[in-house]
Amino acid sequence: MKKIILKFTKWALLICLAIFIVKGCIPTTPDVPHITPRATTQYWNLPTGSKIAYTHIAGKGEKKPYPIIYLHGGPGGYVYTKNIETLGKLSASGYDVYLYDQVGCGLSERLENVSEYTAVRHVNDLEAIVKLLGVEKVILVGQSWGGALAVLYSAEHLDKVDRIVFTCPGAIKPANEALEKIKAPDSLNLKEPYNPNSKILPIVLQPRYVSIGIWARFFGKKLANDKEADGYLTGMANVFTKGLVCDSTNVLKEEGGAGSYCNLNTSVSYGGLKDPRIKLKNNKIPVLVMKGQCDNIDWGYTKEYLDLFSNSTFKLIPSAGHQIFAEQPELYTKTIKDFLTQ
Template identity: 35%
Template sequence: MLLAAVTAVVVAAITFVLVAAWTTSVPTGALLALLLLAGSCYALTWLLGRKLSRRSRRLLAGGTTVAVVATVTLLAAATVFRPAAHPYVAASPTAATRYWDLPNGTRIAYTRTAAAATAPAGRSPVVFLHGGPGVPGEPGGAVLSGPDGLPQAGFDVYVYDQAGSGLSTRRDDARDYTVQRHVDDLEAIRRQIGADKMILIGHSWGSTLAAAYVATHPDRVEKVVYEAPGGLTGEIAPLAPGADERRTPRQRQIEPALISPRVITAFLLGGRNPEAARQLMPDREADGLNSALFPASPSPVCDPAAEVPTPPGTGFWTNVATNNSLRSWDPRPALRTNRTPALVIRPECDYISWETTRSYREAMPQATLVYLRDAGHVVQLDKPAELLDIVRAFLLDRPLPLPAYTGQEPPR
């Protein structure tokens, strides 16, 4: 009878995931799974009890089915369908926070640091694209727009929270978090700013978004900076050799402590239908899980033991769904003939593979790659002044403070 019960539970679980993913209805999936569980458990028990009398087989099959369905229902209610309380590091507006209401329905939170009055006028605005997807609040925007930053050189600097993170819109349907929708948001932002062209500075996934925008709107970008870039194409960017080994014992304990039947189910659903997964695990809970998982990532600085605060306002479902949409995205054919000047910054301690960084240099004919030693994936945490010097020189057409690196293998 145990074999019948286990088989029925497995079939029901698979049914729940498939139905919920297909219909975007968790209740429908749960109901059909229970019905299938009851039917398959009864049928299997009936077959296995064929040596018994007809009355005994009915009693055995009925009793086993009731027991299995009741047990599974209680276990599912206590695990898969029981919300978890993950502490969420929320984003808070400041006096400088403003909002764009885009024509496509997206509400975007942003800050603008105006060019200094004493600086040359008429430069294209700088737009900083944070990583993730769904990790706003990175220090890069603050470094670039700070007292000694790009506004002093005559650049307006815009830093915004991409949809699904920070203070910006959480979309009604998680399936609407796509690369194309992020590109559309950025184009709508350009129109809101009223700029003919923008200068894009992308960090990590922000570089992926910048490349996608350059490929889609090649005439709207004056220059582009790829800082510690994430994957250029639909393939997940592999880790650099040794990156996982640099995680501390404390970091390695975080993920196993957070894994549960509910989290596993949400991940399984998220890979097929992010909206069905969001119905199971709503934004607030999922974003809290994202905050809790962040410290388990490889260190974003060169010192793996350094404590790095969790960025506020991270968005879980924009990360999952946007990465899903990346599977069919490849901007390289459009970038091969694009003459936009591009700067690729490779930090020495980046946990993303060297081949990923090099692919940006190889994708654009006007790309220059520089190698910054003693800096991690979030360059501005280790080398804020050096990052600013490199970017400022590039934007002002001055000699770069670091030589261009043209090798196929990373420097030794």
Template identity: 30%
Template sequence: MLVVAIGVGWSTVIGVAQVSDRPAVFLAAGLAAYGAVLAAGGWLLTRRLSTRAATRARIVGAAASAALVLVPTAWALIAPNAPRAVPDPAGLRHWALPDGTRLAALLVPARPRATGDPIVFLHGGPGVADMDHDAPVLGKLADTGRDVWLYDQLGTGRSSRLADPSGYSLERDVADLEQVRRRIGADRIVLIGHSYGATLAANYLARHPARVSRVVFSSPGRLVPQVGDVSGTGMIGRLDTRQQLAVFGSILSPRAMLTWNLVRANPRAAHALSGDDEMDARFATLYRQSAPGLVCADRPTPPTPARPGFYANQVPLASTRQADDIRPTLAGLRVPALILKGACDYLPWSFATDYRRSVPGSQLIFFDRAGHQTYVEQEAEFLAVVRAFLTGAPSPVPPWRGAEPPSNYQGVR
């Protein structure tokens, strides 16, 4: 009976949240449903007892049942600390978008002067901006005579958060990237997209092919996002037991678990219960705990971004609208493209080969000592390969032409 009551109460919270954004309404409805089921069950179980015994049993049962649900409920009302504050990098600027939101952007100027199309780096996630650690590496490509731009996508890093989180989407990120290109003032740009950033780069290329002169897909995410895709959880399977328990402990805390479920029912309701500061802090903790799964076992764990965007990450992943298949459009383009894949990347090998099949003339470079963070784990090799690609020189690492991965590949096929 107790299990049924908890199930009914939880389902009521999620159901009411679909029509009301007010936490007081959907939480009260869930508690009322829980109490009603328990009261009905208690009456049924004790109706044949004497009046005195029935009263005593109902009081004890009510007290135990209330404690069982009120303690987690109280825990769920306690919000964690806000994300830690970090100073802005020198030269950071904020660009206003047409709807009043702002994107944080950083320029690493070309050295010695700009002679080629500017580079725009697209971080992963979605929602995992880490300009503080990405700029020192990607900025070294400025020695190719190209300005290097990094920006935090909407809802993450130092960029604006949306009051209505249901506005986060791949389509919005594509539109924002076009605004970035216009703000830079470049007729064409070079895109370097990492993980989800590769998905964004491919979708931007499909919609604005004349605006891209070259593109690099680094540890690419799925080319065409799928409803219910769980490939992003692959890194957890690479953690040891202690690390996995820490991750599950963060995910299964009552307030976090409720918010994650509410995102799928109604992002506005989730946001009303748990705001950006709270959930960004939770997301940063979860990233830190799962980060060992991003890299090869003998590599240092990558640093944790100061302010990843929870809703910018979760709302697109929870979308039930199937993304447009851009493969037919890409098949008709002739834009130089490079695909970079690490030996122990947690994302499947098939993602990289999908890009190679879909983008004519693209080349796949295999990094034998890197995981998901190729530009962190094999920085010198990464920069050498990308510099050669940007200048039209032969790659210092021969392209991998096989359909199957190399024998030392450690990830999922």
């Protein structure tokens, strides 16, 4: 009887595996929005080979010498219309404001070879943009993963960074996971945001998406075209963005700019990075670190930015989650403006 049960179990597992593999090979059409160019959308063809979509809001009145460059989250995120609306207001103070979709994201071109999506590629693209602008220095505003990207760039181009604004920055790469154990001071009164993991899991475990991830990460190949792959990440974003705010009614509507292969492969490259902390030791860059009261990033990772950048200012934004610009747009803009003009 035991042999019969073992044999049945073996065949059942083989059948399930076969079904999984077959489903993983069948293309799908996720029912999600797909981003379209705005009236303000322009493009850079960079010497790195990246075709980058961006929006430029020209500074008004007396121009400031250094432009603001916004680095969105992810990897695999994009510039929301809300980002343009909020940061664009800084142009009234004379700042040229540039918001661009990282390669493989938003309205920017997708790469054919997915193994080319690396953190170093994003740093090189940013440096190419700075050179293209022809300015001596830039002001970086890094959101989430964009904060980690700002650190990587600054480590290699310290002389080109005037100031940095970190808004709910993600872990500095390569991440020190021990920092997750550091508890926030009770005085901050941080609040736990909604945890959407149980709702995302059914999407993550879909045979087709699992297969897409395996082909991308282990073979550097696209099992699905970019539209299909991006659709899965957009589907997940429709769920996990509910954990990026304090009040679920403030969730931003997804515009369909997710970059799935950028998301899958950029993170794989973190382990091979040179530690940027070494080159940034004793740096004097003026830095603002903003954190939403309901931010989902562990306090230890936020604190590392304050420790690494000794010339830093910390601002806790009440009643805001990871996307401060979505819930507290006026305070978000004012806090950045006050920092830039102090």
